[in-house]
Amino acid sequence: MMIGILVLGLGALFFAMVGLMASNTADGIAPFLLYLVTSLAMSFVVGAFLLRIQLRLRRALDRSHRKQRQLSASARIDSLTGLINRAAFMRALDRALDAWRNGGPPVAVLLIDLDHFKTVKDTHGHAAGDDVLIETARRLSGFQEANTTVARLGGDEFALLLEDDQGGIPRRVGRRLLDTLAAPIPIPNGFARVGATIGLAVSEDRAVTSQELLHAADVALYDGKRHSRGSLRAYEAGMDEAQRDRSMLEGDLRRAMTAGEIVPYYQPLIELHGDRLIGFEVLARWQHPVRGIIPPTSFIQMAEESGRIGEMFYTLLGRACEDARNWPTDLRLSVNISPTQFAEPLMASRILSILDKAGFPPARLELEITESTLVDEVSSAREILNTLRNAGISVALDDFGTGYSSLRHLSDLPVDRLKIDRGFVASAQRNGEDWRIIRAIVQLAGTFNLATTAEGIEAPEILSTLRDMGCDIGQGYLFGRPISAEQTSLWLQQRPALRAMAS
Known part of the structure; x- marks a missing residue:
């Protein structure tokens, strides 16, 4: 474009010069040269000015196109991962x-x-x-x-x-x-x-x-x-209906937390070698006004995803400590704690505050943590567990054998007990390999001076084999199903032998 302008300008200048020379031959060449130099200078100045404008316009267009491409890309591409959005x-x-x-x-x-x-x-x-x-x-x-x-x-x-x-x-x-x-x-x-x-x-x-x-x-x-x-x-x-039902349940959970509908249930923990009751595992149940008793598998994950699991844990712990004040003083409570709670820096102090308020000795409390807690949150878990352990609280590693624990974790962390996953116990009668796994876990625990608890004991022959293997504690339907605080108090009164052993 600029070259065309210059050619056009020089062409016009050429014809102007021809006319000037024809009309001014008698006057000499000097006026012609002056006009020529002046015109050329003006042409180049104007050309340079126009060229500069064109370059600026081109750069502006390039920036505009580049910005449009960036906007187009940002409308398609996730900036963090580079994948499409x-x-x-x-x-x-x-x-x-x-x-x-x-x-x-x-x-x-x-x-x-x-x-x-x-x-x-x-x-x-x-x-x-x-x-x-x-x-x-x-x-x-x-x-x-x-x-x-x-x-x-x-x-x-x-x-x-x-x-x-x-x-x-x-x-x-x-x-x-x-x-x-x-x-x-x-x-x-x-x-x-x-x-x-x-x-x-x-x-x-x-x-x-x-x-x-x-x-x-x-x-x-x-x-x-x-x-x-x-x-x-x-x-x-049919899954759509199930999800609608879940959405309704999530809405109900918000109300249930403030209405006191999430309550502790208790399942007996039995010392296998003396048939002695040593305490209870605390399990959450939802007393829904319409649906009745809802098991934890239907709402614990909701509580974790919504960030309510911490509030639920502290409420259950407080109520359980109050309930246990009316039971034999040697009975302890074992309570599950979610891995997400280890992100809370004040978790240890809140637990100890609840125990102090209820007058419940820390030595009577055991916290159950999952293997994923050790693997994924090992640094924060170690600090919090050390604080709780120093106060007298014991720690159990729940569902051992199903995750990613290593021997280093067992030696590094203040763990007192390994809980053998109920899946191994339930299938042991059908699969001899599971018996070998259970035996190996019991022997491993002994190597690290840890006690063992077997979950899911439902048959006398399972109990007998676990006892022979040296497993310390058992729980399952053979000993009793999870029941409410009122039912637990009655259960203790109806089993004076167990109560006497525990006292």
């Missing part, structure tokens, strides 16, 4: 469903939610949480192929869109995803085992929309989280 994923899902309706392959959506992300973020900080999300995205990107699309939908929720033209592929991919995400993720000062639960939905109805298919995967995901974290759950008819 929810809006872009939904557009890709729309295109895939359109192709399927026109004879293309069926469409599957795998919705992925990280199981313990909140615990990692609360305990180790937002930077560690970002590290987990970035590493998760990197691992999921390994599944990115021609027929797949991977996205971060928001928070710790990811999605994979798969066009399946062979059948059975989505389930195989889902299982591989679970294995990939179960591996430890490096974070500052250690590793985190986060894991994931996956909901799967496959296009079956030609009229299904992208929103409906994603909703089906979401329903399957939360059904999986409610029943078995770390699993792959495919959508089935």
